[in-house]
Amino acid sequence: MLNAIVKPAQPSMYRYDEFDSQFVHQRVDQFAGQVARRLSGELTEDQFKPLRLMNGLYLQLHAYMLRIAVPYGTLSSRQMRRLAHIARTYDKDFGHFTTRTNLQFNWIKLVDVPNILRELAEVEMHCIQTSGNCVRNITTDQFAGATDEEIEDPRPLAEILRQWSSLHPEFVFLARKFKIAVGACEKDRAAMLYHDMAVQIVKNEEGRVGYKVMAGGGMGRTPYIAHVMSEFVEREDILAYLEAVLRVYNQDSRRDNIHKQRIKILVNTIGPEEMRRRVAREFEELKRMGTLQLPQDELDRITAYFAAPKFETGLSDAIPDAGPDFANWVQTNVHKHKAPGYAIATITLKTPGQVPGDATADQMDTIADLMDQFSLGEVRVSHEQNLVLPHVRKQDLPAIYAKLKELDFASPNAGLITDIIACPGLDYCDLANARSIPIAQQLAKRFEDLERQHEIGELKIKISGCINACGHHHAGHIGILGVDKKGVEFYQLVLGGSGAEDASIGEIMGPGFGEHEIGDAVERVVDVYLKARRPGERFLDTYRRIGMAPFKDAAYEKEAA
Amino acid sequence: MTKLIKSGAYAQDGFAPVTDDAPLPDGAVIVSLARFQKEREALLARNTPIGVRLQSHENPELLGADVNHFSLIALEFPKFRDGRAFSWARMLRTRLGFTGEIRAVGDFLYDQVNYQHRVGFDAWEVPDHFTIEMFNQALTEMTNVYQPSADGKKTIRELRADG
Numbered sequence: 254m255l256n257a258i259v260k261p262a263q264p265s266m267y268r269y270d271e272f273d274s275q276f277v278h279q280r281v282d283q284f285a286g287q288v289a290r291r292l293s294g295e296l297t298e299d300q301f302k303p304l305r306l307m308n309g310l311y312l313q314l315h316a317y318m319l320r321i322a323v324p325y326g327t328l329s330s331r332q333m334r335r336l337a338h339i340a341r342t343y344d345k346d347f348g349h350f351t352t353r354t355n356l357q358f359n360w361i362k363l364v365d366v367p368n369i370l371r372e373l374a375e376v377e378m379h380c381i382q383t384s385g386n387c388v389r390n391i392t393t394d395q396f397a398g399a400t401d402e403e404i405e406d407p408r409p410l411a412e413i414l415r416q417w418s419s420l421h422p423e424f425v426f427l428a429r430k431f432k433i434a435v436g437a438c439e440k441d442r443a444a445m446l447y448h449d450m451a452v453q454i455v456k457n458e459e460g461r462v463g464y465k466v467m468a469g470g471g472m473g474r475t476p477y478i479a480h481v482m483s484e485f486v487e488r489e490d491i492l493a494y495l496e497a498v499l500r501v502y503n504q505d506s507r508r509d510n511i512h513k514q515r516i517k518i519l520v521n522t523i524g525p526e527e528m529r530r531r532v533a534r535e536f537e538e539l540k541r542m543g544t545l546q547l548p549q550d551e552l553d554r555i556t557a558y559f560a561a562p563k564f565e566t567g568l569s570d571a572i573p574d575a576g577p578d579f580a581n582w583v584q585t586n587v588h589k590h591k592a593p594g595y596a597i598a599t600i601t602l603k604t605p606g607q608v609p610g611d612a613t614a615d616q617m618d619t620i621a622d623l624m625d626q627f628s629l630g631e632v633r634v635s636h637e638q639n640l641v642l643p644h645v646r647k648q649d650l651p652a653i654y655a656k657l658k659e660l661d662f663a664s665p666n667a668g669l670i671t672d673i674i675a676c677p678g679l680d681y682c683d684l685a686n687a688r689s690i691p692i693a694q695q696l697a698k699r700f701e702d703l704e705r706q707h708e709i710g711e712l713k714i715k716i717s718g719c720i721n722a723c724g725h726h727h728a729g730h731i732g733i734l735g736v737d738k739k740g741v742e743f744y745q746l747v748l749g750g751s752g753a754e755d756a757s758i759g760e761i762m763g764p765g766f767g768e769h770e771i772g773d774a775v776e777r778v779v780d781v782y783l784k785a786r787r788p789g790e791r792f793l794d795t796y797r798r799i800g801m802a803p804f805k806d807a808a809y810e811k812e813a814a
Numbered sequence: 815m816t817k818l819i820k821s822g823a824y825a826q827d828g829f830a831p832v833t834d835d836a837p838l839p840d841g842a843v844i845v846s847l848a849r850f851q852k853e854r855e856a857l858l859a860r861n862t863p864i865g866v867r868l869q870s871h872e873n874p875e876l877l878g879a880d881v882n883h884f885s886l887i888a889l890e891f892p893k894f895r896d897g898r899a900f901s902w903a904r905m906l907r908t909r910l911g912f913t914g915e916i917r918a919v920g921d922f923l924y925d926q927v928n929y930q931h932r933v934g935f936d937a938w939e940v941p942d943h944f945t946i947e948m949f950n951q952a953l954t955e956m957t958n959v960y961q962p963s964a965d966g967k968k969t970i971r972e973l974r975a976d977g
Contacts, residue, residue, distance in 0.1 A: 386895065500901055
């Protein structure tokens with residue numbers, strides 16, 4: 254499809270050695286055995302459920318859904334092409350990129366799953382622990398390794414954590430799921446403080462690099478911001494420290510009420526101080542035993558896989574002029590890269606009218622071509638359900654933009670009001686109370702006018718179809734929560750949340766709005782902001798300054814313009 | 815009916831499980847933590863092997879220094895989703911230095927046996943249809959491991975370093 258001769262690039266990312274490869278292949282065989290036992294009736298659905306969940310297989314409203322791990326959101330072009338192939342062969346020609354930076358297929362047949370897993374294993378992918386009450390896929394900043402804001406690339410640590418958490422014998426039957434995010438800069442693009450555990454790479458006063466560890470954050474029906482467990486953990490101690498947190502959680506968490514079994518409940522019940530004390534006790538013992546100490550040579554070995562690509566030198570650092578549409582796209586979707594002449598380009602999977610995060614098999618293939626031709630063979634998945642080309646030459650941006658336009662993925666809306674996070678909702682999910690996707694589509698269409706979007710500026714709308722909050726509504730500047738009232742879908746507004754470094758939990762405005770009222774209500778809320786804002790204020794800043802009342806008054810004022 | 819698997823084979827169970835209100839038979843017995851705490855002196859004075867059965871919410875540290883009086887500690891899985899005993903077994907082996915038998919009892923799955931083995935279990939009370947072949951297969955489905963645990967098995971990181 255592209256004119257240039259494209260050589261698949263070898264991206265700077267982890268590559269399996271013989272041990273990783275054997276591990277993943279044996280895991281496929283193991284799961285194939287579990288599927289066979291289920292199909293033969295030896296396993297009941299109740300017994301099979303936790304086993305299939307540990308391998309990312311859900312039973313949804315209409316079919317099985319298979320969730321494929323994209324470790325720390327990094328994909329090679331070869332992997333992207335394989336995902337396209339799976340979409341074409343085993344699903345309905347599309348896949349969905351999730352807020353956990355995974356990819357899920359919604360129309361999978363149980364008998365096909367072992368074959369799909371084998372196809373994934375061939376390209377060093379798996380579904381291990383993408384669901385179930387265990388440590389889930391490790392996520393990170395989608396700009397990792399490309400931004401100049403970070404202390405170091407967080408992905409080597411994320412890979413070390415991936416390996417450590419894979420089939421960890423002590424922690425595969427936890428009280429609930431356990432999500433870990435890793436970051437390396439002050440700017441938080443990974444919603445770290447909403448995770449069960451977060452590790453931030455920091456420098457101490459002596460300039461030594463180590464890790465700040467936080468725990469007890471989460472969304473769901475009782476949202477919490479994570480508490481600091483330790484301001485500074487030495488590099489070599491990090492696995493022992495994280496294992497200590499997990500051990501306290503596994504031992505001390507409630508098991509009698511599914512809604513109170515996440516680590517956030519434990520931390521906030523016993524208090525962060527007591528949690529730190531319990532963790533410190535386990536940590537001291539683990540450190541003394543020494544078996545989990547992380548040797549520098551292992552850290553170096555893993556880090557070498559992620560060594561920065563050889564960036565060309567002498568490139569122009571200017572972005573070429575290619576018309577006003579292109580300039581708009583650059584303004585929102587292109588970010589600063591650490592190497593002169595390079596940029597980070599966000600592909601928002603949010604063209605107004607489309608399903609947030611969805612991509613067709615053909616789109617995935619074309620993106621794989623773009624990755625090879627323009628981004629050193631690499632792409633990232635972000636928790637905002639977008640893709641990121643991490644290493645593109647500024648001179649190539651017009652060509653990339655033109656190609657994205659053909660794909661209908663060139664919306665200049667990253668971070669704007671139409672860059673909406675939405676969970677699959679009642680269209681797919683059997684936990685949902687209401688549909689999310691049509692609301693996202695409706696709002697994106699309503700605010701489609703680009704001039705207006707730019708006038709409104711940064712405004713994150715996040716939509717969940719139920720209290721489980723997969724659409725991150727607590728962390729939305731404007732969050733929307735779908736509820737069911739006697740068989741009718743209603744949508745509550747939640748204002749003032751943030752999933753960034755200034756994390757906050759949104760406040761519920763009041764009774765929900767009907768499917769056909771929610772758009773007007775959002776519009777009135779946005780209008781209050783536009784009238785009340787001071788120069789330089791984002792929606793969130795204005796909300797924090799003036800509070801809920803004026804927004805609430807306007808939202809429920811049906812006559813207001 | 816259940817059978818006992820130890821050292822990769824079916825084994826005779828030398829311990830009699832005793833409920834809290836039943837009289838103690840001669841020989842080795844397994845009692846609950848509650849009964850042990852209530853009748854500690856009498857039980858220790860019997861001079862026969864003694865085992866204790868801990869429920870999943872009972873932290874083995876509750877045994878205190880008595881832990882070494884036990885020949886056997888049975889850890890209960892009330893339902894297979896309750897994974898606390900994985901940490902209890904590991905704690906018994908590594909913190910409390912318990913070298914006696916750690917027995918898995920209750921509702922656990924074939925698919926959990928390998929994890930149990932790794933964290934320090936060395937005996938399994940299994941249903942009748944659970945064969946030795948199944949047991950051996952459970953332990954060999956995955957050749958290598960990423961994490962150190964109570965089994966002392968070399969991790970993939972150590973194997974890599976060995977070259």
